[in-house]
Amino acid sequence: MRSGLRQNCSNGWNIATGSLSWMCAIAMSSRGFGSKAAARCRLFNIPYFEMLELGDKDDMVDSIVACLDSGLAGQLPSDLPILTLCAKGGTAALVGQGLRRLGYTSANLQGGMKAWGDYYATRALVAGGLVESPDLAIYQVSRPARGCLSCMVASAGRAIVIDPLRHLHPYLDLACRAGLTIEAVMDTHGHADHISGGPALAAKTGAAYYLHPHDAIHPIDMLPAAIPYEFIRDGQVFPFGWHALKALHIPGHTLGMVAFQLDEGYLFTGDSIFIRSIARPDLGGRAESWAPLHGRSLRRLLGLPVGTIVLPGHFSSLDEADEMGRFAASLDDLKRRNDGLVALQQESEEGFVRYLMESLPRFIPEYVDIKRVNAGLLAPAEEDAATLELGKNVCALSQAYAVSVGGTQ
Amino acid sequence: MSQVFDELFDARGLNCPMPLVNARKEIGKLDPGQVLKVVATDRGSVADFQGWAKIAKNVELVGQETESIGGVNVYVHYVKRMA
Numbered sequence: 405m406r407s408g409l410r411q412n413c414s415n416g417w418n419i420a421t422g423s424l425s426w427m428c429a430i431a432m433s434s435r436g437f438g439s440k441a442a443a444r445c446r447l448f449n450i451p452y453f454e455m456l457e458l459g460d461k462d463d464m465v466d467s468i469v470a471c472l473d474s475g476l477a478g479q480l481p482s483d484l485p486i487l488t489l490c491a492k493g494g495t496a497a498l499v500g501q502g503l504r505r506l507g508y509t510s511a512n513l514q515g516g517m518k519a520w521g522d523y524y525a526t527r528a529l530v531a532g533g534l535v536e537s538p539d540l541a542i543y544q545v546s547r548p549a550r551g552c553l554s555c556m557v558a559s560a561g562r563a564i565v566i567d568p569l570r571h572l573h574p575y576l577d578l579a580c581r582a583g584l585t586i587e588a589v590m591d592t593h594g595h596a597d598h599i600s601g602g603p604a605l606a607a608k609t610g611a612a613y614y615l616h617p618h619d620a621i622h623p624i625d626m627l628p629a630a631i632p633y634e635f636i637r638d639g640q641v642f643p644f645g646w647h648a649l650k651a652l653h654i655p656g657h658t659l660g661m662v663a664f665q666l667d668e669g670y671l672f673t674g675d676s677i678f679i680r681s682i683a684r685p686d687l688g689g690r691a692e693s694w695a696p697l698h699g700r701s702l703r704r705l706l707g708l709p710v711g712t713i714v715l716p717g718h719f720s721s722l723d724e725a726d727e728m729g730r731f732a733a734s735l736d737d738l739k740r741r742n743d744g745l746v747a748l749q750q751e752s753e754e755g756f757v758r759y760l761m762e763s764l765p766r767f768i769p770e771y772v773d774i775k776r777v778n779a780g781l782l783a784p785a786e787e788d789a790a791t792l793e794l795g796k797n798v799c800a801l802s803q804a805y806a807v808s809v810g811g812t813q
Numbered sequence: 814m815s816q817v818f819d820e821l822f823d824a825r826g827l828n829c830p831m832p833l834v835n836a837r838k839e840i841g842k843l844d845p846g847q848v849l850k851v852v853a854t855d856r857g858s859v860a861d862f863q864g865w866a867k868i869a870k871n872v873e874l875v876g877q878e879t880e881s882i883g884g885v886n887v888y889v890h891y892v893k894r895m896a
């Protein structure tokens with residue numbers, strides 16, 4: 405009976421890439437989804453219809469109990485809580501009932517992977533060299549299922565949002581809770597992997613929306629954006645309260661890519677430097693001409709003070725977070741452990757271009773359409789927008805995924 | 814495609830896993846060789862019926878269609894009881 409179960413067990417937390425029609429049971433070694441604990445959970449991937457056939461009862465819960473009792477029970481850890489999840493949550497609730505009937509400690513993810521896909525987490529960066537003084541706050545808003553990160557910076561009640569994601573409620577709620585007025589909304593670049601919340605958040609709050617003009621042209625269509633935006637220029641300063649952001653034009657991932665420096669202490673890198681890897685230069689369809697630009701831009705960032713705290717636009721794996729679930733690291737630290745930056749320091753300009761070209765993950769066709777949406781050239785309905793964004797971002801070089809898929813114990 | 818069937822099971826409005834769980838029960842009532850037509854509104858049922866038919870004993874998925882009825886997508890599955 406046991407051999408009849410098709411089963412995958414891995415150490416990785418790759419829910420966002422899991423097959424939607426499959427029933428998963430996840431035994432977690434710790435509460436929460438952050439950092440190292442998630443990397444240690446065990447993943448079982450079992451289609452519910454296999455449980456139904458093996459249990460062979462008319463009722464789903466009865467089938468699950470019969471199936472678990474005979475085949476799977478020996479493989480599931482009895483001393484760990486088990487989280488069950490599926491696409492929309494219905495099947496996982498029934499499997500959870502079956503597990504509890506057998507005496508397991510089990511919870512099920514309400515709303516399933518769909519709800520997880522739309523889940524946002526907001527964290528204040530407060531400890532370990534990351535400050536929140538009365539006159540400066542930095543919040544990181546993440547959408548963990550997609551590996552997307554955004555930030556809100558605030559001082560004296562005035563806030564700027566950097567790279568807001570598609571749903572606006574995390575930013576509006578945070579502004580309301582912390583008594584902040586959103587005065588400007590920035591996109592570091594024209595995103596390919598997710599739909600920007602920038603123009604909509606600006607319209608909703610009355611703030612200005614900023615983008616570098618080079619990214620207001622769709623790189624494949626060569627068509628100008630049909631959205632209202634203000635130009636970002638290299639060196640431009642955006643004050644908020646007692647502090648200011650300064651734009652650094654760093655073309656490479658896109659032609660209009662910018663990073664924002666906050667008081668020379670923090671660097672919002674967008675899609676240039678991530679924690680484990682660096683951004684890919686090929687999503688505009690011009691990898692060979694953009695790769696040398698990318699190398700020069702990254703070298704410019706490496707010249708910033710080594711204590712600078714990097715806040716990236718993406719992560720590839722949840723275990724890149726610190727123990728507080730924050731995705732941030734010093735430039736000095738990243739120079740030593742970021743695969744792309746290590747290569748950049750070792751290679752000549754030509755060698756680094758070769759490294760980039762040899763590290764490109766597969767091109768995602770949906771990304772061309774997502775760029776159209778972000779330029780206002782396409783306006784999908786909610787369901788189509790959600791489908792376009794499905795799955796984890798693939799904005800980094802392939803090394804980032806080679807590490808994360810295998811998981812780390 | 815117009816598929817011949819013997820019995821109809823209406824699973825419209827049911828969410829995963831109920832279209833498959835209940836259709837499986839209905840197939841148990843058929844004679845070998847007979848075909849059950851299942852209509853569902855749950856999009857996930859398309860992949861689920863395919864996956865299930867591959868591993869289930871004595872059933873074969875003989876056809877699938879998608880129809881749009883009044884702007885609502887309806888997913889149709891024809892399942893034959895083999896023995």
